[in-house]
Amino acid sequence: MNMPVPKRMKKSGARMSPQQRNILAVVTMAWIFDAFDYLMLTYIAVDIMKEFNVTAAVFGTVTSVTVLARLIGGALVGVAADKWGRRIPLITSMIWYGIFQFISGFSPTFTILYVLRFLFGLGMGSMYSVGVPLLMEAVPKNKRGLASGLLEIGFPAGGILAGLLYAGIYSSGSWRDMFYIAAVPPILLGIYTLATFKETRKWTGERSARSSLEKIPLINLFIGKQAWSTIHSILVNAGFLVLYYSVSLWYPTFLRVEHHFTVAMVSAVTILLNASAVFGSILFGILSDRIGRRWTITISALGSMLGAPLFVMLDNNALLYLGAIIVGFFGPGGVWSVNATYTAEHFPLRMRSTGHGLTYNAGNFFGGMLTPVMIGLLSAQYGFGAVMTFGVLSSAAFLILMAWLWKETKDLDMSI
Secondary structure (H helix, E strand, O other): OOOOOOOOOOOOOOOOOHHHHHHHHHHHHHHHHHHHHHHHHHHOHHHHHHHHOOOHHHHHHHHHHHHHHHHHHHHHHHHHHHHHOOHHHHHHHHHHHHHHHHHHOOOOOHHHHHHHHHHHHHHHHHHHHHHHHHHHHHOOHHHHHHHHHHHOOHHHHHHHHHHHHHHHHOOOOOHHHHHHHHOHHHHHHHHHHHHHOOOOHHHHHHHOOOOOHHHOHHHHOOOOOHHHHHHHHHHHHHHHHHHHHHHHOOHHHHHHHOOOOOHHHHHHHHHHHHHHHHHHHHHHHHHHHHHOHHHHHHHHHHHHHHHHHHHOOOOOHHHHHHHHHHHHHHHHHHHHHHHHHHHHOOOOHHHHHHHHHHHHHHHHHHHHHHHHHHHHHHHHHHOHHHHHHHHHHHHHHHHHHHHOOOOOOOOOOOOO
16 A cells, blocks of 8 residues: 655646636636535524524534435436536536525525525536536546646635625625625626537547447446446545535534634634635645545545544634644545546546436435434534534545545546
């Protein structure tokens, strides 16, 4: 189990063209706005629970139903993207989740909010399922790790935007205003993408060379050698999502309920965590192109485990801040830096969008649907801090195991 020695990158394909950079920028921005819309809910959870008189466990099901919708939307649109192309599904998903984010601000009851977040989730799951294969097919092989790391700054950067919005307007506005403002960027980005994007050459060139069975790529995910690739991708994505939700989802609520932090203090600590994750994602994304996906996951998961106990220290704010930096850097940063390319590398071109959409969102179904509810339930007995720490430790250990049960794929040819 020796760590590979980094080699000097070859010059061929080392630079990205303007079109490739545009694809990277648009897909990354789409993921940032996706995360911004999604994570905004974590900042206003306490006040929504108060207005609609629901418990933390009940409120956690809002996230769970959004995750269920992501599974459905990701699987359906993934099939569509493999059949008809990446461009239109990507554009539709951004405009879709922007519209339902806006409408969510008008929710008169918790039930209506619940339904609207389900509809929002359909678009959210679709965006990642289409955007990641599009990006990984577009960039040079030796830039996939970097592209993945830049893409995966989306959730921490979205968290920073949500924190800034929360600190900037929340004291003088209401939770409904947050929905209205967050809806605008993805709709504008969808319109820009419609005007500037073309279909990827790899997908266009491969489209005409399919057998009758391959025209139904969902079947192929569970046939022969591909079956283990599909199962492994579901399992590893479940681990990714348990770790992420253990770190981020209930953190603002934890700070307000158990630390009694003010709005400004909650915003400052969560921005610190997410800023650390941005740096971690970029650094480990670059590193993964040199040492590989397996070692990147292993090192960053171990770092997450070392920082987890500090992450939720109740009696020492300085240690809590340090823990937020460490866990953010290694968890949502380092571990997640390879998620996009690692998942896409599990599947050949003809079924990549379908496979990515199904397995990422299936992993999200198990890791993301159950985790928020379980943390909400167990926090009543053990406290948010202890439950969140256990989630980080267990998911990080699981990810290390999964990384070594799978082959190294950093040099995989994505054109086949």
